[in-house]
Amino acid sequence: GQQLNQSPQSMFIQEGEDVSMNCTSSSIFNTWLWYKQEPGEGPVLLIALYKAGELTSNGRLTAQFGITRKDSFLNISASIPSDVGIYFCAGRNTNAGKSTFGDGTTLTVKP
């Protein structure tokens, strides 16, 4: 099946620093999604991207849908302690019921 490679696996940063993480796929997706999971909870959608080349922001978060449709990037600016969690990318195609998730990036922010 389709696979998503998400990197880095983990990040340890100081409060105030910017963060970048990315996701690459061996095949094309029509939709890219970014989720955040906090301890003891299910993932929550942060940003959804629908078109190749699209750049979308949600507060301090910015995500881009790669031109090739095989990759996506998430940036977090001026990180704060509550940004701590696991960030997942996910891809979807025309079968909207089927989703493929990356392995996650665990973010730790030191005050």
Added chain:
Amino acid sequence: EAQVTQNPRYLITVTGKKLTVTCSQNMNHEYMSWYRQDPGLGLRQIYYSMNVEVTDKGDVPEGYKVSRKEKRNFPLILESPSPNQTSLYFCASSSPTGGLNEQFFGPGTRLTVL
């Protein structure tokens, strides 16, 4: 309050003893899914359903069954659980109208099979 509920939240069982994890949503969503989450492997889709009586396999369906007799419920059935099914399970729901890609996730069920 719009939500996805799962029961039980925690379960310890033994190999071979059939179990069911229930999932219910109150948002009238057409789509529902089950995922398992394992360390270093992210979320892997087990089964999904695009409407009542319509189910399909995800990436890791072996050892699991599902049913969708009603729109709001999507139970996950393990007929003969094995230790490699020890995992954290999430149910999710979404709608093809409005927020197509906003999947709402339940709180998770932590299953241990001894």
